[in-house]
Amino acid sequence: MITGGCICGKLSFEIAGSLQKARACHCSKCRKVFSGASSAYAELSPGSNFKWIAGKEHLSTYSTEGEWSVGFCGNCGSTLCGLFRDEVHGLTLGCVDGDPGVEIEMHLFVGSKAPWDHIGGNAPQFIENTDSETTRT
Ligand SMILES: [Zn+2]
Ligand SMILES: [Zn+2]
Numbered sequence: 001m002i003t004g005g006c007i008c009g010k011l012s013f014e015i016a017g018s019l020q021k022a023r024a025c026h027c028s029k030c031r032k033v034f035s036g037a038s039s040a041y042a043e044l045s046p047g048s049n050f051k052w053i054a055g056k057e058h059l060s061t062y063s064t065e066g067e068w069s070v071g072f073c074g075n076c077g078s079t080l081c082g083l084f085r086d087e088v089h090g091l092t093l094g095c096v097d098g099d100p101g102v103e104i105e106m107h108l109f110v111g112s113k114a115p116w117d118h119i120g121g122n123a124p125q126f127i128e129n130t131d132s133e134t135t136r137t
Contacts, residue, residue, distance in 0.1 A: 001014055002015040002096060002100060002101065003096075003098075004091065004095045004096040005055075005080075005095060005097070006055075006073035006076050006078035006080060007073075007076050007078045008073060008076035010054065010055040010058045010075050010076070011052070011054065011055035011056070011059060011073045011075075011078075012053050012054045012055065013050060013051060013053060014050075014051055014053050015048055015049065015050050015091075016051075017045055017047060017049055017050075018045045018048060019042035019044065019045060019090070019100050019101060020042060020043050020045045021105070021106075022040075022100075022102040022103060023039070023042070023105065023106045023107070023108055024037075024038040024039055024040055024104045024106075024107050024123075025038055025039040025107075025109055026038040026107060026109045026110050026114070026119075027109035029064060029065075034092065034094075037117040037119075038107070038113070038117070039092070040092060040093040040094055041091065041092055042090055042102050043089060043090040044088065044089065044090055050088045058073050058075050059071050059072075059073070059074065059080075060072055060073070060074035061083060067084055067085050068083070068089075069082070069083045069086075070083070071083050078095060079095070080092055103123075104123050105123050106126065107119055107124070107125040108126050108128070108129060108130070109128055110126065111132075111135075
């Protein structure tokens, strides 16, 4: 069981299942949404069952693009999840308690990373999306 929640503790969730495709996206939008060098995000694996266990009434959403939105706590502002058509699609890894069972396996949009960002580790770095060229630091 994967569990997590926001910093004020009003919102919490659990997942019967697993996460997949953990990525750090360094694009300008993700940097704003995550207030950091990049996103740290993973998708729910097919068949995984996501459930809010407390505070769903505190969930606020902001549409980032089309039918995509980001979900955050309306009380403390912690970013918790990405939603597609109001269904939870994936989680921000920083809000997961303990080990989420995945590691960042790709860096996206490194072509537009912040000038102060230093990317570590061995995960492949893509200039834009996974169909673009890779780069080496
Ligand atoms: Zn909160
Ligand atoms: Zn991005």
